[in-house]
Amino acid sequence: MSGIDESRNFVPVNIAVLTVSDSRTLEDDKSGQTLVDRLTAAGHLLAARAIVTDDIPAIVDQLRAWISDPDVDVVISTGGTGVTGRDVTPEAFEQVYEKKIEGFGEVFRMLSYKLIGTSTIQSRATGGVAGGTYLFALPGSPGACRDGWDGILKDQLDYRFRPCNFVELMPRLQEHVTGRGK
Template sequence: MAHVHADTPFAPLGIAVLTVSDTRGFDRDGSGDLLGERLSEAGHALVERRIVPDDIYRIRAVVSKWIVSDDIQVILVNGGTGFTARDTTPEALTPLFDRAVDGYGELFRQLSFESIGTSTIQSRAVAGVANATLIFAMPGSPKACATAWDGILADQLDARTRPCNFVAMVMPEQSACASRVPGTAPDHGQGAHA
């Protein structure tokens, strides 16, 4: 965990948005619209936006292309996280993860419990890191996307969020923790932080 200094500046990220749907086009993609608007309002760049059907290999192909792009640090995937036979987003993404971000799904379900009650257990929201690119998957409704962005992602994709955020993971030059940089850690007589 990289701890953020009080004077850390905002760092705009390149973000791609993928909507997973068998039925939606851009004219009816309220979730993709919402995510694009929210990330742009926050000061990030919408690098690319796509819609693909609920198909493991088509989802994985788009995300695999994006995780090798130098312009994309974050991928937001909406849709395909439920329990129907066509909901395969977690299966498409998790094999790509170098490391899972388990707390994202846990926190998303906690936040959505406030509005949808126990139905939140049917959300398989997942997140992970692949090739130093953050990937966050959420349900496909605009309300669920708002919950994910407003309740979790807006802060965790802002380099100024203290005590820590994910920006240093995808842009390591942005915020190094003083306790982790050799020669700069304060000596409290207890050694380095865990």
């Protein structure tokens, strides 16, 4: 049975929030703020926050900077996961992944289908790992950010969640490179 194992201590994770948008600022970035509010309410630490344009090199540069930062364990982005010409977030994430977490996008769309029906096929939400850092890309609406956090990331980024979670794997994400974790 899945759920929180109260016999384990909570382990806060350092999470960076990236908004991909040609028009948002920190003052009007509701989706990014939704993620910040949820991750801090859960007890995690906001490691960094940025807004970049819908531009593959800009997204890749920001991802690589955070992947190389030992104070960032997870990056969650919002925006740019649709199918229009300017939606390039999944393509940027693919350029930095070492391993893709196929199930992340699949589960996101499954949860989203229950809420918005077939409109979920327009989402290209994605997840993966690079340099010992988890990377997740969510659509650019506050509702999608709530769904992705509440339905997947809240539990998977909680060390107490059973039967397994992403946090307990963190020490092993770099073992192929260093023989130890980050």
